[in-house]
Amino acid sequence: MIEHFNEAWNELTATGAPFAMTEIEVRGNPMRVFDSAPPSMRSLWELATFHGDKPYIVFEDERYTYAEIDARVRALAGLLRDEHGVGSGDRVAIAMRNYPEWVIGYWAIVSLGAAVVGMNAWWTSAEMKYGLADSGSKVLIADDERLERVLPVLDELRAVAPLHVISVRSDRDLPDDAARWTDVVDPDRAPAALPPADIDPDDDATIFYTSGTTGAPKGAQLTHRGSVHNVLNLAFMSAVSTMADAKAAAASGTAVPAADPATTAPPVFMAPTPLFHVTANNCLLQPCTIAGGAIVFMYKWDAARALELIERERVTNFSGVPTMSREMLMHPDWDRRDTSSVKGMGGGGAPIQPDLVDKIDKSLSGGVPSTGYGLTETHGIITANQAKLYTAKPASCGRVVPTLDARLENADGEIVEGPDALGELCVRGSIVIKGYLNRPEATAEAIVDGWFHTGDIARIDEDGFVYIVDRVKDMVLRGGENVYCSEVEAAIYEHPDVAEAAVFGVPDDRLGEVVGAAIVLRSGASMTDEELAAFLGERLAKYKIPTAVWFRTEELPRNANGKFVKRALRDELVGG
Secondary structure: OHHHHHHHHHHHHOOOOOOOEEEEEEOOEEEEEEOOOOOOHHHHHHHHHHHOOOEEEEEOOEEEEHHHHHHHHHHHHHHHHHHHOOOOOOEEEEEOOOOHHHHHHHHHHHHOOOEEEEOOOOOOHHHHHHHHHHHOOOEEEEEHHHHHHHHHHHHHHHOOOOOEEEEEOOOOOOOOOOEEHHHHOOHHHOOOOOOOOOOOOOOEEEEEEEOOOOOOOEEEEEEHHHHHHHHHHHHHHHHHHHHHHHHHHHHOOOOOOOOOOOOOOOOEEEOOOOOOOHHHHHHHHHHHHHHOOEEEEOOOOOHHHHHHHHHHHOOOEEEEOHHHHHHHHHOHHHHOOOOOOOOEEEEOOOOOOHHHHHHHHHHOOOOEEEEEEEEHHHOEEEEEEEHHHHHHOOOOOEEEOOOEEEEEEOOOOOEEOOOOOOEEEEEEEOOOOOOEOOOHHHHHHHEEOOEEEEEEEEEEOOOOEEEEEEEOOOEEEEOOEEEEHHHHHHHHHOOOOEEEEEEEEEEEOOOEEEEEEEEEEOOOOOOOHHHHHHHHHOOOOHHHOOOEEEEEOOOOOEOOOOOEOHHHHHHHHHOO
């Protein structure tokens, strides 16, 4: 299969091919760019408007076509420019749930050459104040829940710089100079075209704040060039996988019927994670938009509701954090709902355990498992793996996308090589962020000579496939032995009664740290520490087996993107 994959890769990137590349220099660093890449995200939106009356956004029971969203994008863009002076280099913050207004705001703002500041919807008043001040946003577009948090600090913010507010889906009293979305964004009075804008490929398109491990969040500067190339990388990785499967089938004498463009329906994506992260915004919304597909949003995550919407909307692509896929597969409604439309299921944001890859592969009647690994700082994916290669290498997050160079470095910054070498994964290319807003020291620490240090320990096999072993700091050092938490979690998840598991270090006077685990069992199941140890003893070395175990009935704490919050969990169970 690898032979067919490599052959497809070379064909798609050859001179004159759809994904041919040229090497250029940007900010003093060499990088490969696709010859066919549009210059900006505005260009991508202008192409998408030709989808016209095709379905575009489904939010619960609301539905909008491309034409309906386009009119609202033009209306908002005109308002931001004419009433608030928003243009190239400015910043506009969006703070809300995954409402359709988030999508409208995104395309309107980037089409003006301004940057979208995607604010974490879970932020407190103090955190919102920090993000708005740090970004220097001229306008805030916020829903009712976020307005409730920002209004107490609005005067303090305005004492430093003007900040206009546009409220979304809110009936609460507003400051005199604030506006309601329904009063000022009128699609029937929208200008015929977007306002003109001068956009450089390296201008900021989005500011996404990274949570980090310590200190205040950092605003990652995502550019138009990086955002465009992430979309094209996603398209390439899908195309190369499809072509490789076809080549393998042909080599084995299996006929693969050609798709009929006249009868092939556009894709339908479900985006269960927040739009203020690259997973939903850059890796789902953007590629879905360019493909002319529909994207389905939920008010909040609920596995039963997700299955209902998958059946109703004939969703073809589901991408969330692994816990979401696992919850759906384990839900009693899985067998009662029609999920036959799903062609791809998986996601990223956290490692997908090998057992889950197998469960997805066996549970989808006409689909395949998939995963992507990446960070905010890379605009989206660094690697991708799907279909037959994923089931063949279920522990791998895939091969590095074609516009990136990758290498492993040890703790001394030296390059390490070989299929068994472990080191911090570092990448360089067109999808690495420009830097961190207002943080030159943090930028210089994370990006050295164009190489971004991911903070993830990895190995790269002889076929070029990446295996993320763990976070640099998500490791237990037990008596001088390294224990990688993801390895232990994967082994725990092999037990059929385990619904959720998180592994972390627990302080120990003798060994420094021992392995701890918090586990949620399936309803009606029971397990003892001894039973868990016996089960893991067949899969892990003794020093890797958790010696501090908490069985919980309530779900493990998650952040806004659905990932387990290990620090909060550990602090709750063993103290800070």
